Amino acid sequence: xxxITLSGVNKSFGANFPVIRDVDLTIEDGEFCVFLxxxxxxxxxxxxxxxxxETGYSGQIRIGDRVVDKVEPADRQVAMVFQNYxxxxxxxxxxxxxxxxxxxxxxxxxxxxRVKDAARILxxxxxxxxxxxxxxGGQRQRVAIGRAIVRQPKVFLFDEPLSNLDAALRxxxxxxxxxxxxxxxxxxxxxxxxxxxxxxALADKIVLLHAGKDMLKHGSIAQVGKPLDLYHxxxxxxxxxxxxxPTMNFLEATFVAQEPVGAxxxxxxxxxxxxxxxxxxxxxxxxxxxxxxxxxxxxxxxPAPQTxxxxxxxxxxxxxxxxxxxxGGTSAPLIAKVPGDGGVKAGDSAxxxxxxxxxxxxxxDGIALNHI
Amino acid sequence: MASSxxxxxxxxxxxxxxxxxxxxxxxxxxxxMVMTSFKSQQESFSSSVWALPEALDFVNYESVLNGxxxxxxxxxxxxxxxxxxxxxxxxxxxxxxxxxxxxxxxEALFGxxxxxxxxxxxxxxxxIYLMTRQMGLYDSQFALIGPYVATSLPISVFILTEFMRQIxxxxxxxxxxxxxxxxxxxxKVFLPLSGPGLSTIAIYNGIMLWNEFIxxxxxxxxxxxxxxxxxxxxxxxxxxxxxxAILTVVTLTSLPLVVAYAFGQxxxxxxxxxxxxxx
Numbered sequence: 300x301x302x303i304t305l306s307g308v309n310k311s312f313g314a315n316f317p318v319i320r321d322v323d324l325t326i327e328d329g330e331f332c333v334f335l336x337x338x339x340x341x342x343x344x345x346x347x348x349x350x351x352x353e354t355g356y357s358g359q360i361r362i363g364d365r366v367v368d369k370v371e372p373a374d375r376q377v378a379m380v381f382q383n384y385x386x387x388x389x390x391x392x393x394x395x396x397x398x399x400x401x402x403x404x405x406x407x408x409x410x411x412x413r414v415k416d417a418a419r420i421l422x423x424x425x426x427x428x429x430x431x432x433x434x435x436g437g438q439r440q441r442v443a444i445g446r447a448i449v450r451q452p453k454v455f456l457f458d459e460p461l462s463n464l465d466a467a468l469r470x471x472x473x474x475x476x477x478x479x480x481x482x483x484x485x486x487x488x489x490x491x492x493x494x495x496x497x498x499x500a501l502a503d504k505i506v507l508l509h510a511g512k513d514m515l516k517h518g519s520i521a522q523v524g525k526p527l528d529l530y531h532x533x534x535x536x537x538x539x540x541x542x543x544x545p546t547m548n549f550l551e552a553t554f555v556a557q558e559p560v561g562a563x564x565x566x567x568x569x570x571x572x573x574x575x576x577x578x579x580x581x582x583x584x585x586x587x588x589x590x591x592x593x594x595x596x597x598x599x600x601x602p603a604p605q606t607x608x609x610x611x612x613x614x615x616x617x618x619x620x621x622x623x624x625x626x627g628g629t630s631a632p633l634i635a636k637v638p639g640d641g642g643v644k645a646g647d648s649a650x651x652x653x654x655x656x657x658x659x660x661x662x663x664d665g666i667a668l669n670h671i
Numbered sequence: 672m673a674s675s676x677x678x679x680x681x682x683x684x685x686x687x688x689x690x691x692x693x694x695x696x697x698x699x700x701x702x703x704m705v706m707t708s709f710k711s712q713q714e715s716f717s718s719s720v721w722a723l724p725e726a727l728d729f730v731n732y733e734s735v736l737n738g739x740x741x742x743x744x745x746x747x748x749x750x751x752x753x754x755x756x757x758x759x760x761x762x763x764x765x766x767x768x769x770x771x772x773x774x775x776x777x778e779a780l781f782g783x784x785x786x787x788x789x790x791x792x793x794x795x796x797x798x799i800y801l802m803t804r805q806m807g808l809y810d811s812q813f814a815l816i817g818p819y820v821a822t823s824l825p826i827s828v829f830i831l832t833e834f835m836r837q838i839x840x841x842x843x844x845x846x847x848x849x850x851x852x853x854x855x856x857x858x859k860v861f862l863p864l865s866g867p868g869l870s871t872i873a874i875y876n877g878i879m880l881w882n883e884f885i886x887x888x889x890x891x892x893x894x895x896x897x898x899x900x901x902x903x904x905x906x907x908x909x910x911x912x913x914x915x916a917i918l919t920v921v922t923l924t925s926l927p928l929v930v931a932y933a934f935g936q937x938x939x940x941x942x943x944x945x946x947x948x949x950x
Contacts, residue, residue: 352844373850385841389863398859399849446845 301363301453301487302328303349308358310344318344319356321518324506326487331480333498334491336508337541341519342491343458345508349489350379350456362454373402378447379456383463384439386431386446392418393427396446410449417448420482421475437468444479455483457490461497469497477501495542499526507538536665539590545622545634547590547659550607554578554585561671562660564589572605574658576668587668588661593622595657596635598642599650608650609633611643623649708732708919715915731919739894740902740923747898750812751880754819758827758876759869761820766831766865767857771843781832787825792818796889803890814890815898819880827872834868835861878928899924 303326310319318341326332334342347353349360351372360367367375386395393414400410418424421441431439440460447455457476461469477500480488492498498505507521507529508514521541522534533539539547552564555571562578564587565571572589581587599606609625612632621641625633635641635651643649660668707715708731709724718725768774769781799818800809808814838861846856862869884900891897902924906916 350844350848352847372844372848377848379845379848381841381845383839383841385839385845387842387845387860387864398846402850402855 301485302326302330302361303332303454303487303489304359304361305345305349306359306361308345308348308356308360310341310348310353310356317515319348319519320514322358322520324520324523326489326504329484329487331488331490331501331503333502333505334489334508335495335498335505335541336493336521337510338493340508340510340514342493342508345519346379346456346458346489346491349375349454350377351375352379373399376453377456378450378452378454379458380440380443380447380460382459384431384443386439386442388431390430391427392423392429392431392434392442392445395431395442396449399446399450413449413451414445417445420448421445436464437472440464440472441475444476448479448483453486455479455486455488457488459491459493462492462494473497473500495544499530499542502526505529507541509537513537532667532670533590533659534667536588536590536661536667539659539661539667543592543594545593545636547592548596548633549631550589550591550633552587552589552660554581554583554587556583557581561655562587562668564660566607568607570607572653572658573655574660574668575655575671576660577671578660578668581662581668586663588665590659590661591653591657593634593636596633596637596651596653598635598637599652601650603650603652605655606650606652607633608648611645611647611649613645614641614643616640625649625651704918704922704925707915708922710915712913712915731915732923735902735916735919735923738905740899740920742894743897743899743902744923746812746896747881750815750819750898751877754816754823754880755873755877757816757820758823759873762824762827762831762872763862763865763869764857765824765828766835767861769828769832770835770838771856771861772853781828784825785829787822788829792822792885795822796885799886800889809890810892810896812891812896814896815883815886818886818890819883823872823876823879827876830872830875831865831868834865838864881924881928 303324305322305324308319308322309317311317322345334345336342344353348356349362351367351370362375362377386392387398390398396414396417397410400413405413414427415424418427421444423438423441423445426434426438426442431442434442440463443460460476461472464472476490480501490497490501503525504523505526506523508519509517509521513521517535522529522538524532529538530542533542533547536549540549550566552566552572555563555565557563557578558573561573561575562581563571563573566589574589578587596607607625611623612626613624615622615624620636620638623635623637623641623643625635635649662668703720706721706724709726709728710718711728711730714725765784769777795818803809803814803817808817842860842864843856846860851859882900883898887898887901891901899920902920903917906913906920
């Protein structure tokens, strides 16, 4: 059993600085869970609490069947990979990897076997005698992962392990971490990042965390679920706005009526759209927010239902796709992500369809209305 | 920001001139010392102060080395080595606690120890003398070790605490995850990583204690226990002084430091710089 359960976990730095609030979470056996959120949301703190590096919290943390709140980090059967690698600069790669096992008084032959096995898996065998200062960033990160592997932990903890690497290496190491997860299916993994691409690519489960006032109002956890669930069915405005690049378009609207196919709303610009959600709790005239992702807006020719017509303010071309910036109707520009060059230029008037299935509706508190 | 031509020329001239001036200030007394050590007492009185010795005469060296100089030298080596090792160990442990451990009054205690730097050692002489006598340590090499360690700790703790504060917290956390307790973290991670800071305090305190006079003068009295700075007293009478012999003693006393600097110049400068930058 390597599941991890956090029950009613709260933590403050001092009396007046709550950083984690009301966290109830279960990470299943062998699951790859990503803690995602903006800076200051407490995702690293939460990870460190699982590792045993943060104390002074309320609530309970269990690893498997065991409550670990009072258990020393080394006895939790966890291994952690740090953002800055945290390799011991005065030890060779071999000694870095063997250090924890020596502390645990593991037999010399066993240490040698485990270190060499890990080095083979990570393709760092030629580096074993080198010192950390003689390694590149990617090699250091591999050694840090190797140091975790040799301990044969039940839980791997990654604290933004790729953020010090350049973009190309980040993509490469990301796939290596995914491979690591496949190679150690029994171990659970918790991975902290602020990079939604990493989260979407790696996670079995994403835990998206609130920061600041949202955390105080709603608790730390904004939404827990599979990556595509969070993407397609965000629970609130924060989740909808955090995932996706460019971010989801939000348009102020007024609820008109609930119809069998969904809630009918009218935008400030006058267009009427129907969103397949249950708005029966809303009163006619209630303020709502319509959300639609840039990649779900598709160009149409001529008037049609469920469309938005706007003046094009700018077009950014990226070859495979373009971002079309549309003005009017919202405080921020509306963005459409369209294939090719988009077929429009600044100053044109363009119409884009917002398919009902791809639209989201949020009430005045920013909570998403359930799809029907 | 580009400097003006006048400033550039001034800098180009002033820096070497100041450098040469400082070289003269430090080298001239040294040359005087070495040159005089080769003169006889009579020659030192009759010839000009800056005159070269008439012959390369080692008679003063012979005389000094045949006296109790080697006993003083042995005492100095023993006292300085033991003191410096103790200073390094105690100050490193204290620095680790101040830099890395959370406990009540951490900052107040650190402040108190660092405040020790402002206490002039002369006002401690009488109490230390009395304590030393009461402990039965008077006129032994061990009488010097206690005061040497105690008076060197404030600056050493200060330098090493600042140094250890710069060591990334993640290394300590990685060690905790690897199963280290506070002692293992200190001995296996922090102490090896504090090499530059430790060499800074070893060099600084080594030089200070090698040349220390007042405690050695107050706490020892016999030839068998005294250290090098007191060797010059053997060549100074009530009414006369054997200047060439005294300067021979001083030359021989400073020789180990000069040799150490010549061979370890790079490391010494690096150590001093590391300490200053981290501190």
